Amino acid sequence: MEFSRFETAAYDGETVGDVAYRRIRSDIVNGRLPPVEKLKLDTLKTTYNVSVTTLREILNRLAVEELVTAEGQRGFRVAPISAAELQELADLRVLLECHALEKSIRHGDLDWEADVVSAHYKLSVIEAALLEGQPSAVERWVRHDWGFHHAMISACNTRAMMRTHSSIFDRYMRYHMLVLDFRGRPVADDHQRLRDLVLARDVDGAVALLTRHVQSGVDYILGTGRIPRTEAGALKPPASPARPVA
Structure with a gap:
């Protein structure tokens, strides 16, 4: 079935996990989940309305795509930027x-x-x-x-x-x-x-x-000066005054 990679509504035959995967992925790509943020399963469970087991499957899938990093027993983080x-x-x-x-x-x-x-x-x-x-x-x-x-x-x-x-x-x-x-x-x-x-x-x-x-x-x-040079970096705060978009 063809669907938009940015769509978050459910389609016929899809599971709750399919929709949650697209929502989390979209939130990472769009910056709502910022770089290196700890992905706490209890919080995500409530936000995306899926089980911890399903969340682990989703986050492992996103780790393969390099949008998430797995930290062994310490869990997951949003992938860093550099x-x-x-x-x-x-x-x-x-x-x-x-x-x-x-x-x-x-x-x-x-x-x-x-x-x-x-x-x-x-x-x-x-x-x-x-x-x-x-x-x-x-x-x-x-x-x-x-x-x-x-x-x-x-x-x-x-x-x-x-x-x-x-x-x-x-x-x-x-x-x-x-x-x-x-x-x-x-x-x-x-x-x-x-x-x-x-x-x-x-x-x-x-x-x-x-x-x-x-x-x-x-x-x-x-x-913009907001991207760190090192792989472990997070997004830097914007300069003041803000750079205009033109």
């Missing part, structure tokens, strides 16, 4: 996404083009709302940003690569959500140009822009 990991994730994302994008541009059909246009339209509406100062649209932006990037590479016909890219994308996106939410006009302009280059079947242009697009996100995030 500048080095962010750059690693960006490099992996570029490697996977650019390869998948090239394959999709070469092999995608008319339905694929329509999916790209549709995904970009949805994303552009949310970006316009954010640029007009509607912060409540941030989580919708995360969903539709993923939707657009996924649509662009969906014709690569390599399921294993798509699964790996999905995991890397979420871990990379967590840094955005932790420090700035939405990067403003430059990222919206990049998305529009990417759409146009993809529809023009310009492989070299699209790959070059995508590479710059991902790295500019890294540079902006690190420019």
Whole structure:
């Protein structure tokens, strides 16, 4: 069954554990559960309405995805963040996404083009709302940003690569959500140009822009000064006055 990776409602045939897994995962990616926070089973049991046994299964699953760290008998924590990991994730994302994008541009059909246009339209509406100062649209932006990037590479016909890219994308996106939410006009302009280059079947242009697009996100995030250099670090408090998003 297909469903949104960001959806938290139950679908027919799903268990309470399935829904709790998506809720906890979403809360980590969106920064509601911050880096290195202790994941206390008694608290989580109440918050997500699942048993301790189910929680252990969920947290072990998230540990495999490297969104949670297991500490043996001491339990679990939300995975730490660091500048080095962010750059690693960006490099992996570029490697996977650019390869998948090239394959999709070469092999995608008319339905694929329509999916790209549709995904970009949805994303552009949310970006316009954010640029007009509607912060409540941030989580919708995360969903539709993923939707657009996924649509662009969906014709690569390599399921294993798509699964790996999905995991890397979420871990990379967590840094955005932790420090700035939405990067403003430059990222919206990049998305529009990417759409146009993809529809023009310009492989070299699209790959070059995508590479710059991902790295500019890294540079902006690190420019906030909130990401620690060490792997054991937690998010640093924001500088005062706050850096404007534009």
